[in-house]
Amino acid sequence: MTVADILTIIFLVTGCFLFMTGSIGLVRFPDFYTRMHATGKSDTLAVLFCLFGVAIYHGLTLDSIKLVLIAVFVFIANPTGTHSICRAAFRCNIKPWTRKKGK
């Protein structure tokens, strides 16, 4: 087992942990905006970690450059999609969740 393998394992396990937190947040949170808060950030970072780990395992070829390109694209595109879908929900008058008064 070389250094590259160990780095790949660390990166992939971190990515899987972030995917897991995002999925749990998507199920458990009470409101649309809080669900976006859970998945929108953690999924982006998880894809970044997973693709960089796979690129380190593959070595320096054209394919690993393509992997880094996918990572950069997701890093730009995923927050953009999150922002636009949140703005659409706000324009559609979805009320944010608040704790009930008097409890």
Added chain:
Amino acid sequence: MESFFLGVCLFLCLLVLPCLYRAIVGPTVIDRMVAIGAIGTKTLVILVLMGFLYKRIAMFIDISMVYAILNFISTLAAARYFEVKGEI
């Protein structure tokens, strides 16, 4: 190393199930769209790992790139549709 990649693939396939629950149950349409986007993001990583398992990494990376672009465009188009429509 291939068995580790297979384990990561199976774990991500298991994580699709909570997102699928939110996509089926979700109270509003936008919840379902967010869940489908999350599933697409997981599928992107699963495709790259499957390329290593089948030893045809070049083909699977191209498929994954197209999947990322389509996922982004579908999210953006649906958000734009609901924003112009003004109601769910």
